[in-house]
Amino acid sequence: MRPSLYYLMIPVLGMCACSAHHMSPEEKAYAATADSTTFSNDITSINSPSRKRVKSADARCRVPSVFEATSKLERLVTSLGGVVVESSLQNESVQQYQLPYSTDSIKSIQLYTPTANLTLKVPVERLDSVDQSLTAIASFIEHRVIKDQDMTLKYLANAMKNEQHEVKTAKEEIAAERREKIAAKRAPSATVNVNTTVSPANEEASQNAVAYQDQKDDAVIDRRINNLAILDDVAYSTLTIQLYQPQVTDVQIVLNPAQISRAGFGTELLSAVKNGAEILRNILLFFVQIWPFLLAFLLGWIGYRKLILRRS
Known part of the structure; x- marks a missing residue:
């Protein structure tokens, strides 16, 4: 007797489902936070502590010294338990002159503007401290933007979709076990052929079913990762800061190549x-x-x- 396509798919799907059991207890506990639909407080209030609020800030300021201001902000963020994600300093050249100085040398004058770009992550409760420190060291604030985005509904939608997926998967497994038991009772054990071959059409259908199941599992993982990213952004605020200072003049006396090589x-x-x-x-x-x-x-x-x- 040739077994049906459904029973050929059960072992394959079971192997795919078993891959989720290789995580450690700590990993499972951390991943479970992404699928939680329960909140400790009522989320109908806009100021509820259970809401998933993501705070961020963006600023561009002029400072007396870019290097000193950058070093001060980096030390402050580290002391507050934050992380310096990116810190880059560069000199933007404005103009350059070369003037005669003596018979064999010239005066090289370069005007440049030192700038720094910082990406910082700090605990959300320390965002105001960093903002106040930045305001104190800045001599001119070109712009400052503070955002407070509510990601509660997006987080809840991802968690509910994952929860619904788990319920459907559990029901399908129970239904599959029942059908398998019924088929085993109806089929005589003596007529079961161990070396049963699968037709190309059944094999293709089985592969399509496995691919569809993989897509659903990947969607669950993507939603879970998105929720974990939301939780991370809720706990740590991201600050994007650009610092610059007034133009600096660099004067150097260098040898005149034309005179030396003559x-x-x-x-x-x-x-x-x-x-x-x-x-x-x-x-x-x-x-x-x-x-x-x-x-x-x-x-x-x-x-x-x-x-x-x-x-x-």
Whole structure:
């Protein structure tokens, strides 16, 4: 007797489901926080502590010294239990001049603006402390934006979808066990063929079913990861800060490459004589190359003069 397609899929789906049991208890407990639909407080209130509120800030400020302000913010964030995600300093060149200074040197003047870009993550309760410190060290605030996004409904939607998926999976497993028991009672044990072959159509259908199940499992994992990211953003605020300072002038006295690499007078004189001879040679060769045009011009001029004399 050839078993049905459904019973061929049960072992495969069971193997896929068993992969979730390889996580440690700590990993399972951490992942379970992404699927929790219970809240300790009433979320109907906009100021409920159970709401998933994500706070972030963005600012651009002028400071007296970019390096000192950057170092101060980095130390502050670290002391508050935060993390410096990114910190980059650079000098944006504005203008550059090169002026004569002496016979063999020049004065190089460069105008540049030091800037710093910071991405910081701090505990949400410490966001105000960092903001106040930034305001204190800034001499001019170009802009400052503080956002407070409510991600409660998005978090709850992902958790409810995952919970619904688990309920459906449990019901399907129970129904599959019942059908398997009924089929085992109806089928005589003596007629069961162990080396049962599967047709190409059944094999393709089985592969499609496994792929569909994998897609649903991946969707569950994606929703769970999104919820964990929301919880992380709720606990730690992200600050994006750009610092700059007034233009700085950098003056350097450097050797003039043109003067250093210049040859001596005798060498230059000899080179000038050779260059003149080369120019004269090229001119002579040029007139030699165009002798047909010169001859035609000469004959034309003679003919023109004769014609003028005859008329006169």
